[in-house]
Amino acid sequence: MILAFKMEDRERLASEADEMSYSLDDGKRLLEFLVEKGIDNETLVHRYNDKSEEYNKMQVVRRYMAPTSIADTLCALYPSNRENVLILDAAAGTGLVSAEARKRGFVQIDALDPSEGMLEEAMKSNLYQRYICDVIGDNTLDIANDTYTVLTLVSLTSEILKKLSVKCYEELVRVTKSGGYILINHYDYIFDTDIMKANLADLESRGLWKLTDRHYVEEPHNGVRRCTCIYQVA
Ligand SMILES: C[S@@+](CC[C@H](N)C(=O)[O-])C[C@H]1O[C@@H](n2cnc3c(N)ncnc32)[C@H](O)[C@@H]1O
Known part of the structure; x- marks a missing residue:
């Protein structure tokens, strides 16, 4: 299923970007610094610490829409009683997903x-x-079993996401309630990485979760396709 962004969300992001004294080139430079290939997780975290105050500006100029898209997916899953839904936002960063939710x-x-x-x-x-x-x-x-109704994992650095082990996914399942959902959002092509594909399928073959849907959204400014995989925990 391909979802479209609402026009008001596009216009809001465009006007926020126009008002800032931070250019798209500034944003591209920061992104390249954060996604450099081959850096280990510790170095990556240091980079995020150093650049945390700049992160939201980068995402505004990039017209980053993944948080809006994941919040819309949450709405589709929970049309009512949203105040009772307990969410863990993993790789939460500065909280852009929470702000939209x-x-x-x-x-x-x-x-x-x-x-x-x-x-x-x-x-x-x-x-x-x-x-x-x-x-x-x-x-x-440090989270008890079956705590969360939903777990979101949005834009975890691709170098880390691609290599998450089976144990990592088992841990996400452990903290999510039975019947709850785990939403993983990233560029579509990342999900085709061999290790990731195999590890996601491993949990499904053991009956720990089931892929219930995949949503695709094209980023309006660059045409890159993002994917949200929705796993339901057994
Ligand atoms: C591109 S940001 C995404 C933040 C947020 N989800 C968003 O959409 O704006 C990636 C985040 O992943 C975090 N991160 C890096 N390694 C991680 C790991 N192994 N587990 C969880 N988060 C990690 C970084 O600290 C950073 O905040």
Whole structure:
């Protein structure tokens, strides 16, 4: 299914970008710095710490629409009683996903991110209830089993996302309630990476989750296709 962005969202982002003294070239430079190939996770987190105050400006000039798109997907999954939906926003960053979800009536949202700087930016706008400073990795998270109704994983750096192990996905399943959803959003081609494809399918073959839908959205400014995979936890 291909979803279109609403015209008012495009226009709002365009006018926010026009009002800033931060150029698209500035944004491109920062993005290249953050997505440099081959950097390890620790170096990446240091980079996010250093650049946390610039991150939202970069996303405004890039007309970054993934948070809007994921918030619309949440609305489709939960047409009512949104105040009761408990969300873990993993790789939460500065809280752009939470900001969009809140506008649509979701209020119980926790953040998980290894970058203190990024979480501090989110704190300035009170975007989350709980701030968990940790990585998604082979570690066990300080979260009880079956806590969340939904878990969102939006734009986790592709170098990290592509290589997440089966254990990482099992951990996301562990903290999500049975019947709840795990939404993974990134560029479409990332989901075709061999390791990622195999690991996502491994959980499905063992009956831990089921892929219930894939949404595609084309980014209006560059035509790149993003995908949201919706997994329902068994
Ligand atoms: C491109 S930002 C995305 C932030 C937010 N989801 C958004 O859409 O604006 C990537 C985030 O992933 C975080 N990150 C890096 N490594 C991570 C890991 N192993 N587990 C969880 N988050 C990680 C970074 O600190 C950064 O905040």
